[in-house]
Amino acid sequence: MTISTAPSTMRPSGHVLQDPPAPELDDQExxxxxxxxxxxxxxxxxxxxxxxRERQLRAMLAMLENEEAAxxxxxxxxxxxxxxxxxxxxxxxxxxxxxDALKNFRKWARRERHLLPLSTxxxxxxxxxxxxxxxLVIGAWNFPFYLTLGPLVGAxxxxxxVVVKPSELAPASSRTIxxxxxxxxxxxxxxxxxxxxxxxxxxxxxGFDHCLFTGSPQTGKKIMEAAAATLTPVTLELGGKxxxxxxxxxxxxxxxxxxxxSKLANSGQTCITTDYVIVERSVQKEFxxxxxxxxxxxxxxRPDGQPVINRRQFxxxxxxxxxxxxxxxxxxxxxxxxxxxxxxxxVLDPAHESPLMSEExxxxxxxxxxxxxxxxxxxxxxxxxxxxxxxxxxxSRSDHERVVRDVSAGGVVINHxxxxxxxxxxxxxxxxxxxxxxxxxxWGFDTFSHLKSVVRAWARPDIPxxxxxxxxAKARIVRKVL
Ligand code: NAD
Numbered sequence: 001m002t003i004s005t006a007p008s009t010m011r012p013s014g015h016v017l018q019d020p021p022a023p024e025l026d027d028q029e030x031x032x033x034x035x036x037x038x039x040x041x042x043x044x045x046x047x048x049x050x051x052x053r054e055r056q057l058r059a060m061l062a063m064l065e066n067e068e069a070a071x072x073x074x075x076x077x078x079x080x081x082x083x084x085x086x087x088x089x090x091x092x093x094x095x096x097x098x099x100d101a102l103k104n105f106r107k108w109a110r111r112e113r114h115l116l117p118l119s120t121x122x123x124x125x126x127x128x129x130x131x132x133x134x135x136l137v138i139g140a141w142n143f144p145f146y147l148t149l150g151p152l153v154g155a156x157x158x159x160x161x162v163v164v165k166p167s168e169l170a171p172a173s174s175r176t177i178x179x180x181x182x183x184x185x186x187x188x189x190x191x192x193x194x195x196x197x198x199x200x201x202x203x204x205x206x207g208f209d210h211c212l213f214t215g216s217p218q219t220g221k222k223i224m225e226a227a228a229a230t231l232t233p234v235t236l237e238l239g240g241k242x243x244x245x246x247x248x249x250x251x252x253x254x255x256x257x258x259x260x261x262s263k264l265a266n267s268g269q270t271c272i273t274t275d276y277v278i279v280e281r282s283v284q285k286e287f288x289x290x291x292x293x294x295x296x297x298x299x300x301x302r303p304d305g306q307p308v309i310n311r312r313q314f315x316x317x318x319x320x321x322x323x324x325x326x327x328x329x330x331x332x333x334x335x336x337x338x339x340x341x342x343x344x345x346x347v348l349d350p351a352h353e354s355p356l357m358s359e360e361x362x363x364x365x366x367x368x369x370x371x372x373x374x375x376x377x378x379x380x381x382x383x384x385x386x387x388x389x390x391x392x393x394x395x396s397r398s399d400h401e402r403v404v405r406d407v408s409a410g411g412v413v414i415n416h417x418x419x420x421x422x423x424x425x426x427x428x429x430x431x432x433x434x435x436x437x438x439x440x441x442x443w444g445f446d447t448f449s450h451l452k453s454v455v456r457a458w459a460r461p462d463i464p465x466x467x468x469x470x471x472x473a474k475a476r477i478v479r480k481v482l
Pocket of ligand 1: 139142143147168197215218219220222223271272362388430
């Protein structure tokens with residue numbers, strides 16, 4: 001890792017790597033057969049049974065605990081992950097969801113009784129959570145297990161049959177998810193369908209009782225469009241540019257460490273990574289010194305650069321650096337096109353209009369923007385679409401309250417990053433361009449449940465106020481009651 005002031009440099013290579021070929025899917029059952037089989041299983045009512053739900057969740061737990069080696073191997077193959085990172089990023093995160101659901105799903109499913117207005121007296125009301133039916137989970141490649149098995153937890157806990165469609169861009173993970181689901185879960189009610197755009201479109205054309213999609217805002221629009229044809233409701237877990245604001249009162253050492261930690265996770269290919277930093281001018285110099293020292297220390301274990309998933313992403317990311325972004329590269333800037341590695345790169349003050357500052361980066365490049373005040377930082381965030389996450393580093397409570405109030409984002413973390421995603425006690429989702437709907441914990445259960453309003457009345461008393469003839473006297477009473 002070199003700290004440099006040089007422009008972006010591409011390390012030359014004679015040989016150009018090819019992206020992996022699309023997986024062979026000849027052995028795959030036709031989509032229509034799979035969906036029909038799952039619908040039949042749901043129609044028997046067996047997925048509604050609490051004992052069935054518990055068996056599936058316990059089997060998922062066993063899968064995560066027994067199959068760590070297979071999962072880590074697939075993540076190593078697809079994403080060049082260290083085995084330890086496979087555990088913390090994909091296995092442990094999913095396990096937290098499974099354990100929370102196992103502990104609570106019966107409670108979440110409980111009938112919720114409510115007092116009704118006088119006008120409905122003496123009826124009683126309650127909310128009954130019923131499984132939606134056969135649902136679809138479409139995953140992204142960056143955390144291929146967590147982003148498919150995580151939503152699966154809520155869907156199974158709520159009693160649905162589920163089709164899981166992992167990303168074709170992480171083929172070893174996609175194949176492993178398929179094998180593990182077949183080995184551990186009830187395959188008449190849970191199926192993994194592999195494939196890319198065509199297969200996903202074919203699936204959507206079948207119509208589902210819900211679709212939870214994780215991916216980019218651009219693809220999210222296509223998913224919503226395809227889902228509209230069958231009125232399939234959607235939850236869209238999308239991306240965006242998540243800022244980290246560093247104010248003058250922040251602990252700069254901690255801010256630097258936590259920001260770089262968040263950006264290094266999965267080489268910045270994380271939906272809630274710190275996309276860019278906004279720092280107050282009065283501490284910019286001191287912060288940059290700490291930031292660059294942290295970059296140097298934290299990248300020691302990958303001295304050749306950060307691995308990115310494929311040539312397409314590599315080309316996109318190096319393109320962001322070689323385009324005229326108007327900033328100054330103060331760390332990194334190099335890339336190895338043979339091994340798809342990019343140096344952790346820090347770009348100081350790129351132009352707001354540059355692709356680097358208008359597109360989600362999704363890689364190991366960190367722009368740092370300098371502003372005069374927190375007001376300017378907030379105004380700068382508000383110029384773009386609503387982000388998936390916003391991070392604030394500040395020791396001032398009033399700064400905390402300002403950002404929580406004034407920055408609309410999927411989630412906010414104060415003096416840290418990423419943590420809101422790891423907690424099933426909080427809903428996880430975007431807002432505006434970064435998504436719609438949420439999941440994790442009870443929110444995943446509710447996303448895959450219909451909240452059915454039920455009112456129970458009895459034949460007696462049968463109050464004649466509602467019925468004709470509509471006299472003046474009745475109207476007067478109705479006006480008082482309603
Ligand atoms: P993507 O949108 O390219 O693909 C996601 C899924 O959609 C894949 O399974 C793919 O096969 C399918 N797909 C792609 N094009 C399609 C089309 N035209 N019709 C139907 N299906 C299609 O996303 P990606 O590159 O896998 O992931 C990166 C994006 O996902 C980033 O924007 C990132 O921020 C976002 N993301 C969001 C979250 C979250 O939880 N909010 C998590 C991870 C990634």
